[in-house]
Amino acid sequence: MADPGIHTPSDTPTALPPSQWWEIKVVGVPLLDDLLFWRLQEEGCQGTASQIVNQELTVCGYLSLDRVQSIDLQKLAERLHQDVQSVGYPAPDISWQLITEEDWAHNWRDYWHPQEVGNRLLIYPAWLEVPEQCERLLIRLNPGVAFGTGAHATTQLCLRALEQRISEQPNPLSIADIGCGTGILSIAALLLGVQKAYAVDLDPLAIGATQASRELNGLTSDQLWVKEGSLDQVIQQLQHPVQGFCCNILAHIILDLIPHFADITDQNGWGILSGILDTQEPMIIEALNAHGWQVRDTHHEQDWCSLIIERR
The missing domain is CATH 3.40.50.150 (Vaccinia Virus protein VP39)
Incomplete structure (x- = not known):
């Protein structure tokens, strides 16, 4: 029986170019971010992103198409549900969709902003204009896929x-x-x-x-x-x-x-x-x-x- 918190694509192509990826989206309470990151990384996700809006956490993980089948995504969703319920929280809402590399690269811009780390470093998105003056060491990144x-x-x-x-x-x-x-x-x-x-x-x-x-x-x-x-x-x-x-x-x-x-x-x-x-x-x-x-x-x-x- 399908879990109401797991949504599968209505139409899954059988042959797709290697530049396509599964984006797994998990929506739950903010305290779950570390657990969700850990599980997605354990399952081989090659990138993660997160945001919190109105006390609701959204975590996205990305798996290359040639490394996963739809049944594997179903198993991943079940493991995520078990992880979350084992620590006493309601089962999260989980969905996935196929996206292209261009979609992924664009998605980073929705989640990611400059961030100071430690006393000297500043992680800086590549698509933003470099500041004229900056007292920190600038690490420019464009994560891509x-x-x-x-x-x-x-x-x-x-x-x-x-x-x-x-x-x-x-x-x-x-x-x-x-x-x-x-x-x-x-x-x-x-x-x-x-x-x-x-x-x-x-x-x-x-x-x-x-x-x-x-x-x-x-x-x-x-x-x-x-x-x-x-x-x-x-x-x-x-x-x-x-x-x-x-x-x-x-x-x-x-x-x-x-x-x-x-x-x-x-x-x-x-x-x-x-x-x-x-x-x-x-x-x-x-x-x-x-x-x-x-x-x-x-x-x-x-x-x-x-x-x-x-x-x-």
Whole structure:
């Protein structure tokens, strides 16, 4: 029996060009944003956006057409309902529709506005005119069809941690950005004083977005090296270990990567981890301790945490 809170398209084409995407829209109470973001990311959404109007939260996630079938969307909706009801809130209203890349790029403009992060950074939409005077470091982004805008708590935790760590170690030579998305963390690190960033992501859309972000912010390929892949590609590229790294991805992927973090960092290396729910923090710390890392500092926002770690 169809759930009244789940709406399916009335006419689903059978053959569509690869430039089309499913937009999943979830409407509920404002306190649900972290839970909804987490579930959409767990299910593979390559970008999320949110807004609150009249005490009503709308969260949108995006899945490429070639990675999902209609039945998968039905399962995703059911999981979202279960998540929300398990924490005592009414089932949200869930709908989805097919959109083009152009629609997606335009949709960001409805949700996203300039946002200050930390003491020095300003995330700035590419379609807005650059201010004549700005005391902050401007990170210009045009997310397109890859990942988010820096508004999510995990990204902001990473940006603030980067600012803190780089201020303590002026002009570090290089960092790695594992799971770079739009390249926002690499760009922030370079603006804050890092000389070179190595950015990798398993999704080719993210690589294209990072390359576009690099050009948009006036950076060169010598400053920001980008390649599809993960730690293996960074290891192959490095002539010398990096001083630090960022890793803002899901906790279970971080667990798999922890044994290999030392392969890219020098003896005094440090890292910033996020994408970790508060409830997942103990298992991450346990794995870090087992592989020669110690947690120097932690930061929490809503239900998420970031860890600044150092080699022992």
